[in-house]
Amino acid sequence: MAEQKEKFTFSDELVSYIKEWKQKRGNLIMVLHRVQQEFRYVPKEAAERVAEMLDVPLAKIYGVLTFYHYFKIKEPGEYNIQVCMGTACYLKGGDGLVEELENVLGVSEQEVTEDGRFSFESVRCVGCCGLAPVLVVGEEVYGKVTKDQIPGIIAKYQ
Amino acid sequence: MALTNYILVCGGTGCESAKADQIYKNLLTAAQASGVGDTVQILKTGCFGFCEQGPIVKILPEDSFYVQVKPEDAEELIKEHIVKGREVKRLLYDKSESKKHARVEDIQFYQKQFRIVLRNCGFINPEDIDEYIAREGYVALERVLGDMSPDDVIQELKKSGLKGRGGAGFPTWLKWNFTKDVEDDEKYIVCNADEGDPGAYMDRSTLEGDPHSVLEAMTIAGYTVGAQMGYIYIRAEYPLAINRLKAAMQQARDYGLLGEDILGTDFSFDIEIRLGAGAFVCGEETALLASLEGNRGMPRPRPPFPAVKGLWNKPTVINNVETWANIPVIILKGGDWFAQIGTEDSKGTKVFALTGKIRNSGLVEVPMGTTLREIIYDIGGGIANDKEFKAVQTGGPSGGVITKEYLDTPIDYKHLQELGSMMGSGGMIVMDEDDCIVDVTKFYLGFTVDESCGKCSPCRVGGRTLYNMLDKITKGEGEIEDIDKMHQIGKAMKKASLCGLGQTAPNPILSTLRYFEKEYLAHIKEKKCPSGKCKELISYYILADKCIGCMACARKCPVAAITGERRKIHRIDQDICIKCGICYETCKFDAIYVG
Numbered sequence: 126m127a128e129q130k131e132k133f134t135f136s137d138e139l140v141s142y143i144k145e146w147k148q149k150r151g152n153l154i155m156v157l158h159r160v161q162q163e164f165r166y167v168p169k170e171a172a173e174r175v176a177e178m179l180d181v182p183l184a185k186i187y188g189v190l191t192f193y194h195y196f197k198i199k200e201p202g203e204y205n206i207q208v209c210m211g212t213a214c215y216l217k218g219g220d221g222l223v224e225e226l227e228n229v230l231g232v233s234e235q236e237v238t239e240d241g242r243f244s245f246e247s248v249r250c251v252g253c254c255g256l257a258p259v260l261v262v263g264e265e266v267y268g269k270v271t272k273d274q275i276p277g278i279i280a281k282y283q
Numbered sequence: 284m285a286l287t288n289y290i291l292v293c294g295g296t297g298c299e300s301a302k303a304d305q306i307y308k309n310l311l312t313a314a315q316a317s318g319v320g321d322t323v324q325i326l327k328t329g330c331f332g333f334c335e336q337g338p339i340v341k342i343l344p345e346d347s348f349y350v351q352v353k354p355e356d357a358e359e360l361i362k363e364h365i366v367k368g369r370e371v372k373r374l375l376y377d378k379s380e381s382k383k384h385a386r387v388e389d390i391q392f393y394q395k396q397f398r399i400v401l402r403n404c405g406f407i408n409p410e411d412i413d414e415y416i417a418r419e420g421y422v423a424l425e426r427v428l429g430d431m432s433p434d435d436v437i438q439e440l441k442k443s444g445l446k447g448r449g450g451a452g453f454p455t456w457l458k459w460n461f462t463k464d465v466e467d468d469e470k471y472i473v474c475n476a477d478e479g480d481p482g483a484y485m486d487r488s489t490l491e492g493d494p495h496s497v498l499e500a501m502t503i504a505g506y507t508v509g510a511q512m513g514y515i516y517i518r519a520e521y522p523l524a525i526n527r528l529k530a531a532m533q534q535a536r537d538y539g540l541l542g543e544d545i546l547g548t549d550f551s552f553d554i555e556i557r558l559g560a561g562a563f564v565c566g567e568e569t570a571l572l573a574s575l576e577g578n579r580g581m582p583r584p585r586p587p588f589p590a591v592k593g594l595w596n597k598p599t600v601i602n603n604v605e606t607w608a609n610i611p612v613i614i615l616k617g618g619d620w621f622a623q624i625g626t627e628d629s630k631g632t633k634v635f636a637l638t639g640k641i642r643n644s645g646l647v648e649v650p651m652g653t654t655l656r657e658i659i660y661d662i663g664g665g666i667a668n669d670k671e672f673k674a675v676q677t678g679g680p681s682g683g684v685i686t687k688e689y690l691d692t693p694i695d696y697k698h699l700q701e702l703g704s705m706m707g708s709g710g711m712i713v714m715d716e717d718d719c720i721v722d723v724t725k726f727y728l729g730f731t732v733d734e735s736c737g738k739c740s741p742c743r744v745g746g747r748t749l750y751n752m753l754d755k756i757t758k759g760e761g762e763i764e765d766i767d768k769m770h771q772i773g774k775a776m777k778k779a780s781l782c783g784l785g786q787t788a789p790n791p792i793l794s795t796l797r798y799f800e801k802e803y804l805a806h807i808k809e810k811k812c813p814s815g816k817c818k819e820l821i822s823y824y825i826l827a828d829k830c831i832g833c834m835a836c837a838r839k840c841p842v843a844a845i846t847g848e849r850r851k852i853h854r855i856d857q858d859i860c861i862k863c864g865i866c867y868e869t870c871k872f873d874a875i876y877v878g
């Protein structure tokens with residue numbers, strides 16, 4: 126239990142960010158973004174702490190977290206692969222990439238592989254439609270991806 | 284030493300993701316190593332628009348346009364072009380050209396374009412305010428604060444005929460005027476940078492390539508309507524644009540162009556960035572305001588309109604990024620100048636993200652009234668891989684398709700609407716013969732169903748029902764009555780939905796039913812998908828007269844559905860085949876037939 130607490134300690138920067146934003150109206154979404162930046166998702170413990178610090182009901186926080194696709198309340202894989210399913214990428218075979226990821230990783234969307242290493246999700250246009258279909262791993266963008274490149278791309282992060 | 288050359292490296296998202304930053308760094312290193320570090324200036328700019336051919340590097344004054352540059356090409360560019368003055372032919376866009384240079388003007392992609400919104404993208408370093416200022420940046424703000432009354436600004440906008448570029452096409456001057464006329468000491472300015480259309484990135488590129496144009500325009504609006512505070516609501520998925528905006532805001536504050544007492548006047552105005560969180564409906568203005576207030580982004584009925592009752596119930600001007608980017612130019616060159624461009628109904632230009640099955644995918648800005656044919660064939664270079672044009676989709680999930688017969692229609696708000704589509708924010712997606720209309724329509728409906736906020740039932744239930752019907756049709760389980768039902772449900776949704784999302788969600792269906800009813804009928808009656816996309820309706824066969832028995836397909840088939848010996852005709856067992864299409868892609872002899 127002690128370990129759990131340890132895991133979600135707010136850094137000093139996060140705490141001062143929240144304090145700064147507490148003064149402003151409409152701050153909740155900005156604060157949750159900052160929390161997710163720190164933990165890669167918004168763990169329950171963190172949501173509770175935010176509720177306390179901003180003095181808003183936990184129910185409201187979950188209302189917001191679940192409304193917006195960008196927020197994650199479950200821990201994603203160490204590498205969360207994003208497949209663009211914007212229109213341009215869809216037309217150029219983005220759905221095929223999703224299928225192939227399911228095959229290769231053995232999990233479906235939003236699930237995490239057993240070793241905790243990978244998860245994947247489909248996202249909307251990532252803004253490089255000229256490179257469609259596009260797949261993003263962390264900071265790295267892969268353009269004009271074909272199905273048979275997928276195992277190779279995943280192997281890079283294994 | 285004097286500068287002899289400028290090297291512009293594209294720093295737009297497309298090129299950045301193809302290692303433009305490494306090219307930039309390598310160019311810097313190579314320039315130092317070759318001793319020309321002091322005579323060339325190397326800049327990173329915003330998107331050139333020609334993303335398909337990225338990463339792009341342009342060298343001035345020769346105006347040489349290098350495409351598909353790799354980090355390892357940097358040294359050659361410096362040693363050959365800069366040091367020896369010889370262009371690196373193999374990297375030029377048009378290598379065959381006998382002319383001495385492949386100048387930007389020679390490239391067809393740019394010939395019909397006319398840049399107002401993207402005037403600085405690809406020309407300046409967006410992270411340096413001085414470069415914006417050198418191209419008449421902030422002159423419009425200076426003029427407004429120095430010589431113009433709020434009514435003068437409104438008059439100029441009215442003359443220009445500018446309409447909102449975020450989708451609805453509402454006259455911008457009118458909106459500003461509403462807010463100006465409300466008596467209140469607290470008003471707000473909002474920039475809608477939520478860019479929700481899932482195949483469009485005009486706003487992103489504008490913000491990445493020219494962030495000051497939006498800041499300047501919002502400040503002008505603040506002065507005009509009497510607001511002191513502005514917000515930019517931007518998708519969290521746009522980190523580069525966010526960082527450039529932040530840097531630009533700081534520089535503008537340092538220069539006295541934002542913040543307290545702007546340009547020494549007693550007018551103060553500041554801007555804050557607020558992040559969206561991946562909900563399409565938050566592009567709708569009332570939902571956006573709810574999200575800005577920190578709540579779930581649910582729309583509310585209008586009226587009251589945000590212009591009168593907006594953020595925290597205060598009068599609020601909300602405009603789209605592209606609308607904003609037009610404003611400084613209108614002030615500088617005058618509303619009359621702007622109104623000469625375009626058509627009777629629609630003035631100025633429009634930026635489109637031209638994507639899909641097009642040869643030159645990219646960002647294009649054209650005068651209103653340009654025809655679709657000019658955009659697709661002259662600018663876009665036609666359909667990729669010599670396929671047949673099928674349709675072009677505009678207006679994203681709220682829009683519709685336009686077919687071959689209408690390619691000569693001049694694009695403006697009115698004409699697109701007459702054709703059953705709409706301008707939308709500027710996504711323009713080209714489809715070819717391989718794309719199934721029913722499948723693409725299902726894609727759009729799937730999107731709006733996912734994104735419906737669920738507040739009103741016409742949208743929530745109607746959308747789901749429509750999606751399910753399309754799904755059935757793509758699986759060969761459609762019934763002829765479904766077509767009528769879809770019409771009815773679609774019409775009801777348009778009437779009864781609360782916000783634009785639900786009101787426009789049936790558009791992709793209604794539009795494709797209008798132009799491609801035959802294709803629906805083929806799915807429903809004949810249980811066939813003419814373009815071979817819907818898996819349940821197709822089978823893969825091997826053509827006996829073409830198969831040479833090379834076994835390539837059999838080796839690749841993931842489920843071993845293909846049998847046959849070497850040099851003998853192969854066969855696909857339909858009971859085993861999962862229709863993955865790998866054999867079709869593998870066969871070099873066109874022996875696999877999809878039907």
Ligand SMILES: Cc1cc2nc3c(=O)[nH]c(=O)nc-3n(C[C@H](O)[C@H](O)[C@H](O)COP(=O)(O)O)c2cc1C
Pocket residue numbers: 446447448449450451452453475476477478479480563564565566567568569601602603604606607708782783784
């Ligand atoms: C479902 C829906 C999504 C929208 N998405 C956007 C968007 O992503 N960007 C945008 O600027 N406007 C969007 N709009 C339009 C806005 O509601 C609003 O009309 C616009 O921001 C006004 O700015 P303009 O007058 O400059 O176009 C959307 C509207 C609807 C109904």
Ligand code: SF4
Pocket residue numbers: 825829830831832833834835836837853869870871872873874875
């Ligand atoms: S790849 Fe083509 S030619 Fe070769 S066995 Fe398969 S169908 Fe026949």
Ligand code: SF4
Pocket residue numbers: 823839840841842843844845855859860861862863864865866867
């Ligand atoms: S479509 Fe796929 S499963 Fe069917 S025969 Fe071809 S390779 Fe095998």
Ligand code: FES
Pocket residue numbers: 209210211212213214215249250251252253254255257258259481482483
């Ligand atoms: S649709 Fe995938 S990058 Fe735009």
Ligand code: FES
Pocket residue numbers: 293294295296297298299329330331332333334335337338339
């Ligand atoms: S991102 Fe470089 S040309 Fe568009």
